[in-house]
Amino acid sequence: MLAKLRQRDYQILIAFIIVAAILAFWRPHVLISGLQRGSLYVLIALPVGIIYGILGILNLAHGEFMMLGAFFAFSLVTLTGIDPLIAMLPAFPAMFVVGIVTYRLTIKHVVRAPLNQFLLTFGLAVMLTEMANLIWTTRPRIVWVPYAASSATIGPITFGTFEFVYVAAAAIVLVGMFLFLTRTRAGLAAMAVGQNPRGAKLVGIDVERTYMMIFSACLAVLGPIGALFLIRHAIFPGVGGPFSLRAVSIVAMAGFGNLPGILVWGIGLGLAEAFVRSFRGWGGWADIIFFGMIILVVFYRSYQRRVR
Amino acid sequence: MLVVKGVDIYYGKLQVLWDLSLQVGKESVGLFGPNGAGKTTLVNAIVGLVKPANGEITFGGRSLLPLETHRIIREGVAVVPQERELFPFMSVLGNLKSGAAYIPGARDKIDERMRFIFDIFPVLKERLGQLAVTLSGGEQRMLAIARSLMAGPKLLILDEPSSGLQPSLVSDLFRRMREIREKEGVSILIAEQNVRQCLRAIDRGYVIENGRVVIEDSAEGLAHSDHVRRSYLGL
Numbered sequence: 001m002l003a004k005l006r007q008r009d010y011q012i013l014i015a016f017i018i019v020a021a022i023l024a025f026w027r028p029h030v031l032i033s034g035l036q037r038g039s040l041y042v043l044i045a046l047p048v049g050i051i052y053g054i055l056g057i058l059n060l061a062h063g064e065f066m067m068l069g070a071f072f073a074f075s076l077v078t079l080t081g082i083d084p085l086i087a088m089l090p091a092f093p094a095m096f097v098v099g100i101v102t103y104r105l106t107i108k109h110v111v112r113a114p115l116n117q118f119l120l121t122f123g124l125a126v127m128l129t130e131m132a133n134l135i136w137t138t139r140p141r142i143v144w145v146p147y148a149a150s151s152a153t154i155g156p157i158t159f160g161t162f163e164f165v166y167v168a169a170a171a172i173v174l175v176g177m178f179l180f181l182t183r184t185r186a187g188l189a190a191m192a193v194g195q196n197p198r199g200a201k202l203v204g205i206d207v208e209r210t211y212m213m214i215f216s217a218c219l220a221v222l223g224p225i226g227a228l229f230l231i232r233h234a235i236f237p238g239v240g241g242p243f244s245l246r247a248v249s250i251v252a253m254a255g256f257g258n259l260p261g262i263l264v265w266g267i268g269l270g271l272a273e274a275f276v277r278s279f280r281g282w283g284g285w286a287d288i289i290f291f292g293m294i295i296l297v298v299f300y301r302s303y304q305r306r307v308r
Numbered sequence: 309m310l311v312v313k314g315v316d317i318y319y320g321k322l323q324v325l326w327d328l329s330l331q332v333g334k335e336s337v338g339l340f341g342p343n344g345a346g347k348t349t350l351v352n353a354i355v356g357l358v359k360p361a362n363g364e365i366t367f368g369g370r371s372l373l374p375l376e377t378h379r380i381i382r383e384g385v386a387v388v389p390q391e392r393e394l395f396p397f398m399s400v401l402g403n404l405k406s407g408a409a410y411i412p413g414a415r416d417k418i419d420e421r422m423r424f425i426f427d428i429f430p431v432l433k434e435r436l437g438q439l440a441v442t443l444s445g446g447e448q449r450m451l452a453i454a455r456s457l458m459a460g461p462k463l464l465i466l467d468e469p470s471s472g473l474q475p476s477l478v479s480d481l482f483r484r485m486r487e488i489r490e491k492e493g494v495s496i497l498i499a500e501q502n503v504r505q506c507l508r509a510i511d512r513g514y515v516i517e518n519g520r521v522v523i524e525d526s527a528e529g530l531a532h533s534d535h536v537r538r539s540y541l542g543l
């Protein structure tokens with residue numbers, strides 16, 4: 001499932017590089033903000049892709065879990081006065097525990113049950129949002145740290161530099177997950193479970209535990225990501241929704257189980273959005289174009305299937 | 309030593325094994341019977357994939373019934389499932405390693421066991437980098453057998469190991485099983501349709517029909533039994 005870049009992805013990658021080169025001359029700030037935004041999508045879509053590949057569950061609540069991580073960091077920052085970057089550290093184990101509890105109470109019972117898991121993770125998304133409403137209210141919250149507004153100027157363009165942490169974080173998570181899945185015994189066990197759970201049991205792998213650890217680890221990374229998100233964005237209970245949608249869409253467009261494809265599509269969609277937003281007065285079209293592209297890709301896929 | 313005692317197994321309301329008892333000591337044991345007799349069900353019960361309604365299954369004196377499948381495997385039971393159950397998108401090498409990686413004691417002997425396996429199935433050596441899904445049916449069967457041997461088990465259970473293999477490999481396979489049994493002291497249980505070939509590899513055997521043991525005898529005894537000759541050897 002971690003197969004190398006597929007032929008199709010190569011073509012798309014090359015197309016993106018050409019687009020990026022054009023953008024670099026024509027609208028350089030689009031290239032930068034698109035890369036930054038796309039990295040954030042990749043960060044949230046990658047764990048969704050891993051959970052899908054291994055548990056066969058499409059988690060529709062991933063953005064909401066990120067929201068939870070962000071609020072956890074927010075509470076920590078306001079209560080103790082620590083820097084949000086430091087709050088990344090406790091956010092990791094905290095979200096890991098959230099993952100274990102969520103798995104035990106809910107996910108465990110719907111692994112590889114297609115319809116029920118949709119309903120379940122959708123329900124989880126709604127529940128998390130409502131819960132956040134009760135605890136933190138709908139008021140948008142921000143933390144202010146001086147470095148968040150840092151910017152740089154190259155020639156005629158000025159851009160935020162803090163957002164490059166999303167690019168760095170995406171690179172770290174991607175490489176980390178790749179090394180984990182291909183180099184460690186636990187990672188290889190997870191791959192085995194994803195490909196054939198029954199076969200995995202028969203070589204002595206604790207399948208149930210693997211499911212739980214993978215799900216929880218994928219939620220755990222949302223803790224630090226939430227803290228990073230908080231530094232640059234206002235957060236409110238509904239803030240995760242659009243990210244859930246985008247993450248699931250990116251995973252679907254990459255083709256299920258294709259992790260490198262998630263990188264390509266995540267960045268690509270970030271660029272497309274930034275491009276649309278760069279036309280004054282047209283920003284509202286960004287979402288429509290995003291989901292329009294998804295519909296086109298899905299149509300194209302089923303067309304291809306029919307032709308074959 | 310594996311002891312199965314008075315096992316009843318149901319799928320829903322349908323009973324498929326009836327008060328079934330069998331033993332495997334330090335020996336090779338055959339398990340014969342027509343399609344649907346319950347051979348695979350018994351194998352699955354031993355490794356904990358289905359749980360009996362009544363009866364007891366012990367291995368080395370310890371009950372296997374409360375254990376989950378992966379625990380039973382880690383106790384030293386390796387199985388070649390009828391459906392092979394390989395990891396399709398892993399390489400041959402990855403599949404082989406997976407056979408040893410999760411078994412305490414087998415991990416450190418991967419290279420040694422690998423040499424042993426290439427000796428039996430030289431084809432696999434040529435295909436180490438190939439994805440399991442792209443192997444031919446027979447090659448997949450070899451890989452499944454090889455993967456189980458990687459674990460260095462105390463008890464090896466093979467569910468129709470010969471199906472899909474070319475005739476020359478089948479006789480070779482059973483000769484090897486005899487060898488493994490003698491050299492490594494592994495207990496072996498083989499469920500087979502190819503009774504004629506299998507009789508050469510085993511010490512004793514059971515014939516199961518409709519979920520009940522109908523004959524239990526030595527290999528020689530089975531070869532001379534009228535029922536076995538008529539129904540299973542086509543004589």
Ligand SMILES: Nc1ncnc2c1ncn2[C@@H]1O[C@H](COP(=O)(O)OP(=O)(O)OP(=O)(O)O)[C@@H](O)[C@H]1O
Nearest residue numbers: 319322324341342343344345346347348349350390
């Ligand atoms: N999951 C299941 N649900 C319901 N019935 C089952 C199930 N698995 C097996 N059976 C039934 O149990 C009986 C025994 O099946 P089993 O697979 O153990 O036979 P077998 O001896 O291995 O046959 P074969 O030689 O064809 O492999 C069959 O009648 C089969 O239809």
Ligand SMILES: [Mg+2]
Nearest residue numbers: 347348349390
């Ligand atoms: Mg069978």
